[in-house]
Amino acid sequence: MAMADQPAGKSFRLSMLLYDTRYRSMTIQIIMLAAFIAGVAWLLDNMYANLAAANKNPDFTFLSAPAGYDINQRLVEYTSQSTNARAWLVGLLNTLLVAFLGCIIATVIGISVGVLRLSKNWIVARLMTVYIEIFRNVPVLLWIAFLNAILSETLPQPKDFKGEDAEATMSLWNTVIISNRGVFIPEPVFLSGSAIMLYVFIASIVAIFAFGRWASKDQETTGRILPTFWIKLAILIVPTLIVYFVMGQPVDWILPAFEGRGAFDANGEPYTKGIFRIDADSGINIRRSLIALCLALSLYTAAFIAEAVRAGIMAINKGQSEAAGALGLRQNRVMSLVVLPQALRVIIPPLISQYLNLTKNSSLAIAVGYMDVTGTLGGITLNQTGRALECILLLMITYLTISLSISMVMNIYNNSVKLKER
Amino acid sequence: MKKSVLLGTIAAVGVMAGVASAGTLDDVKANGVLKCGVSTGLAGFAAPDANGRWEGFDVAVCRAVAAAVLGDGDAVQFVPLTTKVRFTALNSGEIDMLSRVTTWTFSRDVDLGLTFAGVNYYDGQGFMVRKDLGVASATELDGATICITTGTTTELNLADYFRANGMSYEPVPIETNAEAQQQYLAGACDVFTTDASALAATRATFESPDEHMVLPEIISKEPLGPVVREGDEPWGDIVRWTLNALITAEEKGVTMGNVAEMGAAAGPDPEINRLLGTEGGLGAMLGLEANWAANAIAVGGNYGELFEANVGEATPIGLSRGLNALWTQGGLIYTPPFR
Structure with a gap:
């Protein structure tokens, strides 16, 4: 400690706390800390006093009471009789779903656009610049609302599919319904024997990694370059497909369909009562709200990622790619073998914050009626129970946890690609 | 650092809650303006007209209260609120009263710290x-x-x-x-x-x-009515009895046209006299001028006139009185006596 460093014989005086540079900074910090704690204590005390005066003592029992409302997109079982805590979970999963899909799409678009913006092709480079500037400079809430409006106004309504000379028809050989309610795709039903398919599929993925390692080792020793992409794709699909037919097609598909078509009522008349609609139990409904939100978030975030990618690539000395070119590497190989591995070190840290931004921006979901955690816990539950403070606190903790988890995972990845100093 | 942000937010909530403690009537008088929470735009109930002036059935209640308290039906600052933020805005003191097609329910009345000042529209x-x-x-x-x-x-x-x-x-x-x-x-x-x-x-x-x-x-059942904060009874009384005054006015035939004349001097009907302040001291009991109710009625007329002008059958909205007719005409609109 500092006391031990003192030359013997010189006694400690109180004024040294202020005038001696060895202690001054510590004194100031301790005083500031005390003042900060006192300030926080005062604010908390004030809050509790005022909440008590308004008859609003923090109370979390509402979480176990029935929620009373319905949620359209449920990844786990939920009815209006489920608890508010369950509604929280449903919302949380919806948030995670849109954040996960959004991050993937944004990364793919962002990297492509970032690379293309540096293209020597003038038109391509300018087009990418226009895309980035437009998306980056308009608030994401507007993009969400805009995409939602476009989808709901331009896509056909269910009634447009009605009748003999319908205005709209199903897409992809009658397997997909694209409507302004959402896109309905076939739903797989796994029958007995499909488990083997799953095992084969997992084995294929393992095989792909093994092949990748072997291929790069092979290249290092012999210099042979294999068309790895196509081989990997074949490994991914072909064995599973073979098993699918060998096992006698153990996966059934429920195709999306319209309710009431072909049905008859008790008198044998064609069923006309009720609403002509897409059968809710047929196929998987990818709701318009999810599509609009996911697309808007990823297009917006991709513009920022593209800039990070461009910055990362430009940070690599031009001499590197010229040297690689001089060795006879083709341009795409220069990019994937020389430039990108080094650029990643520059790209990853801003990429992390873009992922965090996307996740937090997903709380704008209510603009399109997507029931994320802000919509359930911070929206309807808050409204119906009136427990604003409790709900907002839980909501903040939820987002904090999600953000810190993303951050942690990405930091692990960052450590694995960073410059290894030997 | 994230913790400090969290605490700061809590503190902000705490400070906001502190604002609401003073007497609302004194606040409104001191400000010279009534802050009234309304819909973000619902034709007939609360919506700005072509000139940007707020009009509607809910808006009329705000104007009547402002006239009763301040003597001026235009001394209102309208605060458009979504369904989501309306109660928070009221509880935090951002607005003095809420007149925003709000349903009177048990849990809102008992648990949310709200007081419903009556029903101005029986809905479903x-x-x-x-x-x-x-x-x-x-x-x-x-x-x-x-x-x-x-x-x-x-x-x-x-x-x-x-x-x-x-x-x-x-x-x-x-x-x-x-x-x-x-x-x-x-x-x-x-x-x-x-x-x-x-x-x-x-x-x-x-x-x-x-x-x-x-x-x-x-x-x-959706009984809609104006809402005030719980715990400020004098203010709640003012809003409640302003609404009652509008209803009693219809019952007694006091209209926008004749209120000035009837309020000028005491007439034959003692309840009208008490209502319009030419007899007794009802206004003083509320802490208002003697002619408070006359002022409220003069802004847009009695309950029936407000109904017909904003949402009635002659308007594009075209609602019939139905449940909202006076109790004397088979409806539910009823008020305790002015005495």
Whole structure:
């Protein structure tokens, strides 16, 4: 400690706390800390006093009471009789779903656009610049609302599919319904024997990694370059497909369909009562709200990622790619073998914050009626129970946890690609 | 650092809660303006007209209270609020009263720290559909996609109704009435549900209202009324009795046209005299001028006049009095006596 460093014989005086540079900074910090704690204590005390005066003592029992409302997109079982805590979970999963899909799409678009913006092709480079500037400079809430409006106004309504000379028809050989309610795709039903398919599929993925390692080792020793992409794709699909037919097609598909078509009522008349609609139990409904939100978030975030990618690539000395070119590497190989591995070190840290931004921006979901955690816990539950403070606190903790988890995972990845100093 | 942000937010909430403690009547008098929370735009109930002046049935209640307290029906600052933030705005003291098609329920009254000052419109939840949907009754709505304004009692009624009838539906939650309207017209939902009066008001603003219909079923009781903070009884009394004054005025035939004349001197009917302050001291009991009720009535007329002018059958919204007729004419509109 500092006391031990003192030359013997010189006694400690109180004024040294202020005038001696060895202690001054510590004194100031301790005083500031005390003042900060006192300030926080005062604010908390004030809050509790005022909440008590308004008859609003923090109370979390509402979480176990029935929620009373319905949620359209449920990844786990939920009815209006489920608890508010369950509604929280449903919302949380919806948030995670849109954040996960959004991050993937944004990364793919962002990297492509970032690379293309540096293209020597003038038109391509300018087009990418226009895309980035437009998306980056308009608030994401507007993009969400805009995409939602476009989808709901331009896509056909269910009634447009009605009748003999319908205005709209199903897409992809009658397997997909694209409507302004959402896109309905076939739903797989796994029958007995499909488990083997799953095992084969997992084995294929393992095989792909093994092949990748072997291929790069092979290249290092012999210099042979294999068309790895196509081989990997074949490994991914072909064995599973073979098993699918060998096992006698153990996966059934429920195709999306319209309710009431072909049905008859008790008198044998064609069923006309009720609403002509897409059968809710047929196929998987990818709701318009999810599509609009996911697309808007990823297009917006991709513009920022593209800039990070461009910055990362430009940070690599031009001499590197010229040297690689001089060795006879083709341009795409220069990019994937020389430039990108080094650029990643520059790209990853801003990429992390873009992922965090996307996740937090997903709380704008209510603009399109997507029931994320802000919509359930911070929206309807808050409204119906009136427990604003409790709900907002839980909501903040939820987002904090999600953000810190993303951050942690990405930091692990960052450590694995960073410059290894030997 | 994140912790400090959290604490800062809590502190902000705490400070806001502190604002609400002073007497609302004194605040309003000191400010010279009544801050009144209204809808973000619902034709007939609260919407700005072509000149930006707020008009509507709910707005009229705000103006009447402002006239009773301040003597000027225009001394109102209208604060448009979504369903989601309305109670927070009231509890935090951002507004002095809320007149925003708000349903009086047990839990809001008891648990949320609100006081309902009466009922200015007896409503119920209904459904609006396109006529070409071929649906004549709410019982045929199985599987429908339903647009619903989130944060309202309608959300819970809807869940209960469909569960009780063993039907399924797809809720599309929407923040404001205007957005719901756009989604419904774009065909993003088959049905729009909210209070029947609001459905009529919304339908009236459509380009072709005849293509849409409100289904006959009313699935809930929605008594709508002005709301004040709990714990400020004198202010609650003022809002409650201003509303009662408008109703009594209709009962006694005091109108916008004759209120000045009747309020000038005591007449033969003692209750009218007490109401208009020419006899007794009812105004002083509320801490207001003697002619407080006369001022309130002079702004837009009595309850019946306000109804006919804003949402009545002569307006595009075209609501009939129904439950909202005076008790003497078979309705539910009733007030305790002025004495």
